[in-house]
Amino acid sequence: MGLVFALSPLLIIAVGALLLMMAEVFFKQRNGLALGATLVFATAGAFAGSIWMVGVENLPGIEALSPWLITDRFTLFFDMILCLGGALASLLAGGYLPEHNIDRGEFYSLLLFATFGAMMLAGSGDLLTVFLGLETMSLGAYALTAFRRASPRSIEGALKYYLLGSFAAAVLIYGFALIYGATGHTDLAGITQVMASGKAEMPLMLMALGLVFVGLVFKVSGVPFHMWTPDAYEGAPTPATTYMAVAVKSGGFAMMLRVLLTVFGDAQSMSWSSGWPPAMAMVAVLTMTVANLVAGRQESVKRMLAYSSIAHAGYLLVGVVATMRSQTQASAAVMFYLLTYTVSTAGAFGALILCGSRGAEAVSYEDLAGLGRRHPAAALPFALFLLSLAGIPPTAGFFGKWFVFHAAIDGGFYALTIIAFINSVIGAYYYLRVLVYMYMREPAAGAPVAIPMKSGYVTAALVLSAILVIALGLAPAGTLDMAVQAATHSAG
Amino acid sequence: MNLAQVFFFLCAAGTLVGAIAAVASKNPIRGALGLMVMIMGIAALYLGLGAQFLAAIQLIVYAGAVVVLFLFVIMLLGPDATSATDMRGLAPRVLAGVLFAVTGGAAISLTIAVSKHHMIPRVGPDFGGVDAFGRELFSTGIVPFELSSALLMVSVIGAIAIARGKHGGLPGELKSADEIRASLAAQATSSEEHG
Numbered sequence: 183m184g185l186v187f188a189l190s191p192l193l194i195i196a197v198g199a200l201l202l203m204m205a206e207v208f209f210k211q212r213n214g215l216a217l218g219a220t221l222v223f224a225t226a227g228a229f230a231g232s233i234w235m236v237g238v239e240n241l242p243g244i245e246a247l248s249p250w251l252i253t254d255r256f257t258l259f260f261d262m263i264l265c266l267g268g269a270l271a272s273l274l275a276g277g278y279l280p281e282h283n284i285d286r287g288e289f290y291s292l293l294l295f296a297t298f299g300a301m302m303l304a305g306s307g308d309l310l311t312v313f314l315g316l317e318t319m320s321l322g323a324y325a326l327t328a329f330r331r332a333s334p335r336s337i338e339g340a341l342k343y344y345l346l347g348s349f350a351a352a353v354l355i356y357g358f359a360l361i362y363g364a365t366g367h368t369d370l371a372g373i374t375q376v377m378a379s380g381k382a383e384m385p386l387m388l389m390a391l392g393l394v395f396v397g398l399v400f401k402v403s404g405v406p407f408h409m410w411t412p413d414a415y416e417g418a419p420t421p422a423t424t425y426m427a428v429a430v431k432s433g434g435f436a437m438m439l440r441v442l443l444t445v446f447g448d449a450q451s452m453s454w455s456s457g458w459p460p461a462m463a464m465v466a467v468l469t470m471t472v473a474n475l476v477a478g479r480q481e482s483v484k485r486m487l488a489y490s491s492i493a494h495a496g497y498l499l500v501g502v503v504a505t506m507r508s509q510t511q512a513s514a515a516v517m518f519y520l521l522t523y524t525v526s527t528a529g530a531f532g533a534l535i536l537c538g539s540r541g542a543e544a545v546s547y548e549d550l551a552g553l554g555r556r557h558p559a560a561a562l563p564f565a566l567f568l569l570s571l572a573g574i575p576p577t578a579g580f581f582g583k584w585f586v587f588h589a590a591i592d593g594g595f596y597a598l599t600i601i602a603f604i605n606s607v608i609g610a611y612y613y614l615r616v617l618v619y620m621y622m623r624e625p626a627a628g629a630p631v632a633i634p635m636k637s638g639y640v641t642a643a644l645v646l647s648a649i650l651v652i653a654l655g656l657a658p659a660g661t662l663d664m665a666v667q668a669a670t671h672s673a674g
Numbered sequence: 675m676n677l678a679q680v681f682f683f684l685c686a687a688g689t690l691v692g693a694i695a696a697v698a699s700k701n702p703i704r705g706a707l708g709l710m711v712m713i714m715g716i717a718a719l720y721l722g723l724g725a726q727f728l729a730a731i732q733l734i735v736y737a738g739a740v741v742v743l744f745l746f747v748i749m750l751l752g753p754d755a756t757s758a759t760d761m762r763g764l765a766p767r768v769l770a771g772v773l774f775a776v777t778g779g780a781a782i783s784l785t786i787a788v789s790k791h792h793m794i795p796r797v798g799p800d801f802g803g804v805d806a807f808g809r810e811l812f813s814t815g816i817v818p819f820e821l822s823s824a825l826l827m828v829s830v831i832g833a834i835a836i837a838r839g840k841h842g843g844l845p846g847e848l849k850s851a852d853e854i855r856a857s858l859a860a861q862a863t864s865s866e867e868h869g
Binding site for chain 1: 834
């Protein structure tokens with residue numbers, strides 16, 4: 183029973199996805215599919231939470247899955263983040279897809295299977311399952327991007343994402359092959375052992391590190407491997423964009439923490455002189471700076487949010503660099519940041535969905551002009567989520583940034599922290615610009631204005647994320663404690 | 675040199691010739707056939723190791739499915755759909771080739787260097803046979819085997835989702851503010867003309 187219980191989050195997602203597909207075939211009414219998908223995500227997340235409470239050490243028989251899948255608190259924490267992201271995305275889809283006439287049931291199956299892949303990725307203890315999980319997640323994301331097939335923009339974004347993503351996957355698996363060649367193992371624990379005993383072939387391992395590094399940074403869209411992100415995020419239907427910004431990115435960071443901290447977690451690879459941290463710091467600085475500068479120049483709010491998600495990947499990478507000095511504190515900070523980022527980003531995209539309706543999707547800043555006066559109920563949550571993304575207290579985003587920067591300062595990365603801080607100030611400019619348009623501008627005479635849609639699903643998603651944004655902003659201690667536990671149990 | 679070695683060198687030479695033809699030939703059909711020769715050479719190398727199952731799979735999957743798919747695409751586009759005289763992007767292409775050659779060369783030379791002071795383990799007598807493969811797949815490898823079904827599932831659903839999108843209902847078109855404005859302006863001018 184322990185084995186089934188340990189697998190229950192994955193099993194629920196997979197079975198739920200299959201049942202939803204059957205439901206789509208046999209029932210004509212499509213309205214319930216979004217609710218069904220949300221419930222499947224909620225159940226899987228709840229099971230992950232109950233495994234957490236029972237304690238993974240009290241589950242007999244889970245060694246049967248080793249080394250392929252690991253059930254530890256790290257996995258469970260990411261399972262919960264991913265299920266939350268998936269649930270929010272399917273709620274948003276429940277409002278968006280019928281409104282924009284692309285209501286097809288495959289969307290929810292794709293969301294569920296992509297999440298299955300991401301959860302596989304978070305729990306993988308072997309390079310083989312890492313790759314399987316990554317591909318399952320990415321294939322789902324490619325298809326979601328191309329979901330609005332009739333739109334050339336959607337197809338363009340999906341094609342770029344697919345081609346570049348396949349190259350990155352090829353580079354990653356080249357690196358994995360070299361790791362296998364250097365150590366004779368594909369399981370992470372075995373590789374760590376060989377690395378610790380000093381028997382690994384170092385030149386091969388270094389080349390592997392370079393290749394794996396590129397693959398990992400691509401998947402979290404770090405600069406200079408971010409070219410696909412704005413096009414894919416802009417072309418995709420907005421719930422799919424939400425899902426990619428939230429769950430696919432969390433899955434990428436789960437993979438990054440797992441692979442870098444175990445396979446390349448030895449003293450030499452983690453050192454500033456001969457390891458990956460300086461390269462990662464470089465990528466972090468580039469990612470934050472480039473994304474923030476470009477985001478400020480965007481005229482489309484959706485594209486601005488895409489660049490903003492790249493910038494947030496930069497802040498997260500600062501946390502990944504800080505794992506060099508204080509592994510537990512920094513990875514806990516990264517995990518907590520991912521949670522706050524999930525609720526704020528899903529909320530911001532959700533508010534953008536709510537502000538538009540059929541044929542008049544809110545995309546540019548001008549579309550939102552005067553929204554605060556015309557439709558205060560749509561503008562208020564938007565403002566809250568943007569403040570959270572900008573990191574202004576008392577929202578969740580503030581504590582997310584606070585803990586990551588704190589970990590970086592404790593690790594002695596002063597210059598990196600200062601650059602990150604300056605960047606978050608630049609970031610505040612374009613978030614606040616939306617607020618200026620919503621509350622202080624009036625639309626030009628005769629200009630088309632976005633008409634907010636009415637949807638219970640989108641409202642539910644916004645209420646849920648607003649509650650979480652405020653709750654995490656007022657009382658982060660309990661959740662942070664969970665993240666610390668998750669980070670503690672991930673080592674080894 | 676015994677017979678096995680002669681067989682090995684013949685197959686290796688065939689593989690190399692096929693690989694070079696696949697890269698160097700300007701005619702895409704010839705390139706695809708070069709790829710086929712390379713794949714058959716590798717399959718023959720597997721046979722030399724006594725791995726009949728791997729050899730068969732190599733032929734069925736790569737020669738039977740992948741290369742045929744390539745050929746289909748080439749035939750659909752027409753064999754002269756490529757521009758043979760396209761010199762743009764020559765520098766990045768050459769650079770990428772050099773970069774790849776250096777990386778690959780380094781990997782090969784490192785592997786040779788490693789193999790000098792480490793014995794490369796020999797494969798067992800039942801390597802690559804149906805028995806050994808099946809036993810491995812359904813005992814130690816059962817978890818990734820089951821998980822890969824999710825990968826296949828998501829690719830099937832993804833393909834259906836994209837294919838159905840073309841026909842299913844009136845697809846919503848993503849309009850930028852400029853497009854909406856332009857269409858509104860066009861409506862306004864046409865109503866003025868009528869008025």
